[in-house]
Amino acid sequence: MPTLQQFRYLVAVAETLHFRRAAESVNVTQPTLSTQLRELEEKLGVQLVERSRAGVTLTPVGQQVAARARAVLRDVADISALARAGADPLAGTLRVGVVGSLGSYFLPLVIPALHAAYPRLKFYVREGTAQDLMTRLHDGALDLLFFPTPLDDPALANAALFHEPLLVVMPSDHPLGARAVVERGDLRGETVMTLEAGHRLHDTVADLCAETGAHLSLDYEGTSLDTLRQMVATGLGLSVLPALYVRSEVAREDLVTARPLADPAPGRDIGMVWRKTSARGAAYDTLAAAIRETLARTAPEVRVIE
Numbered sequence: 001m002p003t004l005q006q007f008r009y010l011v012a013v014a015e016t017l018h019f020r021r022a023a024e025s026v027n028v029t030q031p032t033l034s035t036q037l038r039e040l041e042e043k044l045g046v047q048l049v050e051r052s053r054a055g056v057t058l059t060p061v062g063q064q065v066a067a068r069a070r071a072v073l074r075d076v077a078d079i080s081a082l083a084r085a086g087a088d089p090l091a092g093t094l095r096v097g098v099v100g101s102l103g104s105y106f107l108p109l110v111i112p113a114l115h116a117a118y119p120r121l122k123f124y125v126r127e128g129t130a131q132d133l134m135t136r137l138h139d140g141a142l143d144l145l146f147f148p149t150p151l152d153d154p155a156l157a158n159a160a161l162f163h164e165p166l167l168v169v170m171p172s173d174h175p176l177g178a179r180a181v182v183e184r185g186d187l188r189g190e191t192v193m194t195l196e197a198g199h200r201l202h203d204t205v206a207d208l209c210a211e212t213g214a215h216l217s218l219d220y221e222g223t224s225l226d227t228l229r230q231m232v233a234t235g236l237g238l239s240v241l242p243a244l245y246v247r248s249e250v251a252r253e254d255l256v257t258a259r260p261l262a263d264p265a266p267g268r269d270i271g272m273v274w275r276k277t278s279a280r281g282a283a284y285d286t287l288a289a290a291i292r293e294t295l296a297r298t299a300p301e302v303r304v305i306e
Contacts, residue, residue, distance in 0.1 A: 004076060006040040007069035009033050013049060014066035017056050074140025078279055089283030091120035097133035097142040098125060101201045101225055102270065105244040106146065113294040114287070129198045137275065144284060148200045149271040157281060158273045159288035160305040162295055165243045166204070166266040167258040169232055169250055174257075176238075182259045188213035191237035193228055196221040200268070205240045208266050214238075225249070232256050240266065243301040269305065 012022035012033070023033040041048050048062035058066060098107065103125065114121065126133070126142065136142045138155070149158055168182045176182050192214045194205035202221075209216040220236050222228035226249065228239045233255035241250065246258045272288050274281065296304045 002040055002043055004073065006036050006043075007073055009036050010040060010048060010062075010066050011069050011073065013037065013056060014058055014063070017058075019056060070139045074275075075277075077140050078275075078277055088120065089280050090118045090287065093122045093124055095124045095141065095143045096126070096146065097136060097144070098127055098146040099130060099133065099148065099200065100127045101195065101199060101242060101245070102146060103127045105242070105248045106270070109244070109298050110291050110294050113298075114290060117290055118287075130200045131198065137273065140275075143274065143278065143280070145273040146270060147273045149269045149273070151273060155276060156273055157276045157278075157284075158271045159285055160269065160271045161288060161291055162299075162302040162304050163267050163269050164302045165260065166208075166240045166268065167243055167246050167250075167260055169229065169239045169241045169246065169256055169258045171232060171235055172255055172257045174238070176259065177257050179259060181262050183262045184212045187238075189215065191215045191217050193217045193220050193222060193231055193237045193239045195225075195228070196223060201242070204266060204268060208240060229253065229256055242268070244299065247299075247301050271305075 008026055009022065009028075012026045013019065016022045016025060019030050019034060023030040026033070037049055044065070046061050047059050048065055050057045050059055050062075104127075107123075107125065111123065126136070128136070130147070133142065133145055133147065137145055146161075147158075149160065151158060168176070168187070170176055176186055179186075187209075192205060192209050194216070195202045206216050208214070217237055220231055222231065222239075225241055225245045228241065229249060231237070232239050233253070240261075241258070250256055250258045272284055272291075274284055278284070292304045292306065295302060
């Protein structure tokens with residue numbers, strides 16, 4: 001029978017398509033990984049990996065086996081988590097994914113309080129695009145996401161955390177900066193920059209531009225919220241940025257300023273998302289309640305969702 005270790009090696013090769021990088025990712029030598037993969041192929045009686053000077057590819061059946069292997073490894077990890085949860089569900093390391101437009105400005109607000117309440121709980125944090133994080137959650141590479149909601153995925157559970165407004169950010173000398181609130185019609189004809197496609201924020205801002213008659217800039221898309229702020233400061237256009245980022249970076253900046261949009265003001269809901277099969281589901285609900293309590297005390301810019 002195939003071993004779990006052999007499944008791990010196959011999945012590593014499937015993810016890297018490179019023997020050396022795959023071996024490094026699972027902390028073995030390349031000869032060991034190659035030998036174990038050949039043994040796996042012999043056990044299954046089928047070729048899984050095509051090896052050539054051009055690189056490594058998986059055969060069609062190899063791709064199917066790798067997908068099943070990911071599911072097996074995920075289920076084994078959930079079984080281990082179930083055993084640990086019997087002792088202390090909020091101890092150990094949580095592998096957390098967070099979209100890049102949120103993590104650096106949200107986590108510093110809640111981690112100190114979480115550490116004080118759950119000193120044995122540790123976070124491994126990975127930032128990424130929505131699709132990348134969702135794939136890793138389904139594959140079992142991540143345990144939990146802080147993620148825009150709602151989601152239409154029957155395999156996932158979620159707990160609402162907060163609603164975050166989006167604010168118009170502009171150069172400090174822009175005429176709209178003289179207004180306390182920007183009307184939606186004021187954006188007509190304005191150039192608005194946002195993150196590149198693949199980010200949920202991109203889609204939200206694109207919808208706002210279509211609704212208001214603003215011009216969505218495709219020539220100057222940001223790779224991060226900081227690059228958007230810097231491009232706004234040079235006068236390339238406006239941007240629409242999350243309130244927690246504005247609190248952290250825009251409020252202390254002299255070259256740019258932020259204003260709210262008139263109702264219905266744009267915003268996004270953020271929640272915690274995990275697999276329904278996770279053994280820590282009840283613990284995640286407890287964690288979500290602690291985060292909501294912390295935000296209610298420390299982040300007046302957002303509205304906590306009970």
